[in-house]
Amino acid sequence: MPELPEVETIARGVDARVRGDRIVEAWFGTHREPFKTPAARQADELRERQIVAVHRTGKHIVVELGGNNDGHSRKKPALGQDSAITAQWIVHLGMTGRLLVTTPEAPLAKHTHARLRLASGRELRFVDPRRFGRLEFRDLRKRQGFSGPGAEPLVIEQAEFAELFRGRKLAIKAALLNQSLLAGVGNIYADEGLFRAGIRPRRRAGQLTRVELEKLRRALREVLERAIRLGGSSVSDYLDAEGVRGFFQLEHCVYQRTGEPCIQCGHTIKRIVVAGRSTHYCSHCQR
Ligand SMILES: [Zn+2]
Numbered sequence: 001m002p003e004l005p006e007v008e009t010i011a012r013g014v015d016a017r018v019r020g021d022r023i024v025e026a027w028f029g030t031h032r033e034p035f036k037t038p039a040a041r042q043a044d045e046l047r048e049r050q051i052v053a054v055h056r057t058g059k060h061i062v063v064e065l066g067g068n069n070d071g072h073s074r075k076k077p078a079l080g081q082d083s084a085i086t087a088q089w090i091v092h093l094g095m096t097g098r099l100l101v102t103t104p105e106a107p108l109a110k111h112t113h114a115r116l117r118l119a120s121g122r123e124l125r126f127v128d129p130r131r132f133g134r135l136e137f138r139d140l141r142k143r144q145g146f147s148g149p150g151a152e153p154l155v156i157e158q159a160e161f162a163e164l165f166r167g168r169k170l171a172i173k174a175a176l177l178n179q180s181l182l183a184g185v186g187n188i189y190a191d192e193g194l195f196r197a198g199i200r201p202r203r204r205a206g207q208l209t210r211v212e213l214e215k216l217r218r219a220l221r222e223v224l225e226r227a228i229r230l231g232g233s234s235v236s237d238y239l240d241a242e243g244v245r246g247f248f249q250l251e252h253c254v255y256q257r258t259g260e261p262c263i264q265c266g267h268t269i270k271r272i273v274v275a276g277r278s279t280h281y282c283s284h285c286q287r
Contacts, residue, residue: 002093004153004184005227008056010099014063014124015054017101022050022067022119028135029113034097034128036090036136045087045137046116052085058148058183061099063089090136090146091126097133100125150183153220161217165205172208172216173201174275185220188255189227191280193220195254200286201272201279254280 002010026046028039035042049067056062065087091099100109104123108115114126114135126135138146151160164181165172175181176190185193194201196219199212208216253263258271258280267284 001095001186002059002097003186003188003227004056004059005189005224007059007061007093007184008228010093011054011056011061014061014099014101018051018118018120018122018124019053020051021122023047023065023116024119025117027115027117031113031131033131034113034126034133034135036134037138042089042114042135042137045139046089049087051118056184057146058150058152058179059092059186060146060148061091061093062146063091065089085145086140088138088140088146090134090138092134092136094128094130094132094134096130097126097128100127148183149180150178151181153182153185153217153224156182156217158214158217162210162213165208165213168205170205171202171274172199172205173277173279175205176220177275177277182220185224187277187279188252189220189223191255192223192253195219195281195286196223198286200283201274201281254282256280 023046026043028035028043030039037045046065049065052064052066054061054063064085066084067086091097093099102123102125103121104117106123109125109127111129111131112125112127113131113133114124116124118124126133136146151164156164165175168175170178173190173194176185176193177187191201193216197212197216199208199216254269256278257269260269261267262269262282262285265282265284267282269280269282272279272281
């Protein structure tokens with residue numbers, strides 16, 4: 001499952017390649033699962049729209065779209081009008097989803113559910129073997145823009161972060177994985193963040209001190225930003241926007257290092273299960 005840094009890396013990669021491009025034609029597959037908005041409607045709505053920008057919100061990739069697709073005028077918008085965002089195409093990669101920028105001639109991967117032909121000659125493709133990914137179209141003249149339910153771990157401020165956990169009885173690890181509190185923090189970065197902050201995963205979220213919470217906020221941001229800088233971790237079969245396998249393996253401190261010595265103190269890394277997820281920590285460095 002791609003985590004925040006992978007999604008951020010993919011969103012940036014796609015943005016760099018398709019920003020300003022125009023969707024000429026959209027084709028969607030026949031499997032129902034990946035389409036939160038019916039495939040036929042997406043195909044119709046996306047046609048002739050300009051891609052204003054692509055960015056990440058939580059673990060979603062949001063394609064901001066311009067152009068006025070009202071069924072009457074499918075002309076290219078006049079100069080100066082084309083940067084107004086009127087719609088969004090929202091991509092959730094699920095477990096195995098990939099968003100690829102390619103050319104129309106590139107061999108079609110099995111399980112390709114969407115192809116957007118672009119004016120530049122490129123093609124944007126959504127491939128997802130297990131079909132847990134989701135594609136949604138939103139008309140911003142009728143609905144609010146997409147915003148994840150949780151706060152963004154990369155930008156959240158100290159007070160707001162502390163407020164998220166106040167009075168909560170669940171384990172801090174479980175709280176970190178709760179997407180309605182913080183958006184996009186998955187198992188790897190929760191474990192790594194807690195290690196760097198020196199906090200045991202089973203501590204009650206509401207009982208962490210202000211100082212500990214601030215350490216945790218900074219640790220999470222650090223570990224996420226580091227992974228983004230390095231192009232995302234390649235633990236899963238993550239591929240970047242051009243379909244190139246991730247070149248980097250984040251050197252995890254605790255994640256999946258059960259039984260190995262802690263890099264800080266040499267004690268053995270332990271594995272427990274919290275909120276149904278494998279959880280790795282050092283009982284000496286984390287209190
Ligand atoms: Zn240690």
